[in-house]
Amino acid sequence: MKLRRILYRLVGAIVSVLGLGLIFKFYYSSVLISVGTVILIFGVAIWMMATPEDYNNSTDIVKMISFGDTVRKIEDFYEAFKNVSTPLGSGYLGHICTMKRPALIFGPDKYGNYLYFWITDSGINGYLGYSDLAGLIKKRITEPLIPPRENFADNTADSVCYHSDVILLQKYLFDSISSYANTGKVLPIPESEPSEVYTFTEDFKLTGQHFDLCDKDGNLVYSIDGTAPLLKFRIFDPSHREVFRVEKEILHVLPTYRFYANDVLYGKLEKKFELIRDHFTMDVTEGRLELREYTGSIGHNFTVTLNGRMLGAIMDDLELTIHNLIFDNAVMIVYDTDYLPLMTAMAIMVAREIARDEEDD
Numbered sequence: 001m002k003l004r005r006i007l008y009r010l011v012g013a014i015v016s017v018l019g020l021g022l023i024f025k026f027y028y029s030s031v032l033i034s035v036g037t038v039i040l041i042f043g044v045a046i047w048m049m050a051t052p053e054d055y056n057n058s059t060d061i062v063k064m065i066s067f068g069d070t071v072r073k074i075e076d077f078y079e080a081f082k083n084v085s086t087p088l089g090s091g092y093l094g095h096i097c098t099m100k101r102p103a104l105i106f107g108p109d110k111y112g113n114y115l116y117f118w119i120t121d122s123g124i125n126g127y128l129g130y131s132d133l134a135g136l137i138k139k140r141i142t143e144p145l146i147p148p149r150e151n152f153a154d155n156t157a158d159s160v161c162y163h164s165d166v167i168l169l170q171k172y173l174f175d176s177i178s179s180y181a182n183t184g185k186v187l188p189i190p191e192s193e194p195s196e197v198y199t200f201t202e203d204f205k206l207t208g209q210h211f212d213l214c215d216k217d218g219n220l221v222y223s224i225d226g227t228a229p230l231l232k233f234r235i236f237d238p239s240h241r242e243v244f245r246v247e248k249e250i251l252h253v254l255p256t257y258r259f260y261a262n263d264v265l266y267g268k269l270e271k272k273f274e275l276i277r278d279h280f281t282m283d284v285t286e287g288r289l290e291l292r293e294y295t296g297s298i299g300h301n302f303t304v305t306l307n308g309r310m311l312g313a314i315m316d317d318l319e320l321t322i323h324n325l326i327f328d329n330a331v332m333i334v335y336d337t338d339y340l341p342l343m344t345a346m347a348i349m350v351a352r353e354i355a356r357d358e359e360d361d
Contacts, residue, residue: 005051012047016040061295062129063174067181071123077104080180082145086173086189087165088114090146095139102141106173108134109148113166115173126181128174164313164333165191167294167301190310190335198340200314200330200347209233211351213332213344222344233348235341244341246348255280255352259345266342269349278302278353291346293353300354304339304346311336312343314350 019040026032047054051066074093081091081104088107096103099118107114112134119126149162169189176187197216202209211224222243226233235244245260254273259266259282267282267289277293287307294301301315312334330350334343 008046012043012045015043015046017043019043062127063170065126065128065174065178065181067124067126069124070181072119072126072181073123074102074104074117074119077117077119077126077177077180078142080186081176082142084176084186084189085146087149087162087169087191089144089148091117092144093141094137095141097136097138105137105140106144106169107148108132108137109166115170117173117177126177128170128177130170161191161197161333164315164331167315168303168310168313171294171303196312196334196337198332198334200332200344200351202329202351209351211348213347221340224344224348226348230352233345235344244345246345257349259342261341280349289342291349300350302346302350304343306339311339312346314343314347 016039019036019038019042022036022039023033026036078091078093084090086106088109091104091106093102094105096105096116096118101118101121103116103118105114105116112132113130114132114134114137115128115130117126117128172187172189176189179185179187198221199214200211201214202211208228208230209224209226212220213222213224214220220238223236223238223240224233225236231248231250233246234242235246237243243262244266245263247258247260249256249258249268254271256271257269259269267284269280269282269289269291272279272281277295278291279293280291282289282291284306290303290305292303292305294303301313303313304311312332315331315333316329330347332343332347334340
């Protein structure tokens with residue numbers, strides 16, 4: 001792994017310098033500037049592939065898992081995961097058109113979603129990817145012992161839980177496969193419960209923004225009001241008692257917000273500079289909170305973690321309705337209701353980021 005890091009860093013640096021050289025030397029030629037830019041991007045990509053950490057920070061679609069100096073076989077992972085239940089069923093061995101080695105595949109479901117894990121020729125690195133192109137699976141070597149879950153009847157909450165679990169499955173499988181590779185222990189794959197589902201919907205307000213947070217039965221849990229110029233958002237319970245407040249700090253290069261719980265400062269949420277995703281962090285008494293966009297799926301989807309532990313997820317409501325087309329409505333999964341006011345505040349942040357991105361477009 002150390003040799004790989006040195007080699008990739010060296011090649012990435014050489015290619016990047018070559019690209020920069022073309023850009024500056026032939027600044028008068030739009031064609032050569034374009035060629036230089038492509039070479040520069042390629043060089044940066046090589047640099048980012050030097051370590052699993054760098055690679056995984058650069059993309060959400062495919063995740064890299066290192067086995068150190070231990071050579072692994074895909075059959076070992078199949079034996080370990082063939083009885084592990086996931087929203088996409090259990091894993092099975094199969095061939096995918098774009099690779100010559102067999103992969104451990106989860107899915108596809110009836111929507112075409114599946115995850116696949118394969119090991120490189122060296123046997124010391126593996127990659128976990130997502131796809132919705134089920135036609136690329138050309139052959140099954142084994143059959144899944146547990147099929148994907150597909151029957152939701154008319155239960156909207158169950159359906160929402162399923163789709164959120166599919167979005168989060170890559171993270172959970174990454175953690176479980178990494179654990180097995182390092183310790184021999186397979187971590188269970190958590191699944192959401194319908195009681196943890198909430199809807200976060202925006203309603204028209206002439207002088208600001210108004211949101212409602214409702215449970216799966218449509219009962220109002222919190223109402224949220226933001227007054228123009230949208231520097232302050234207040235979260236009220238059904239009796240109109242303020243339970244949480246978000247205030248934006250001005251004169252910051254990147255968005256920064258102060259969170260207050262019952263008028264007491266909870267923490268300061270700060271946006272980090274990242275090119276491919278929105279990422280916020282906050283230091284609190286319990287540790288580090290992170291609001292992080294997951295860019296490997298359709299829509300705007302975010303996870304909220306505390307010291308790496310998942311508190312919940314905020315995802316675009318992709319149901320095709322007029323209200324969803326007009327407003328940036330979301331579905332929220334909350335695993336610990338003690339953090340429901342905080343998760344509601346995080347949903348406000350997601351709505352503001354989506355609005356800011358749409359303004360930039």
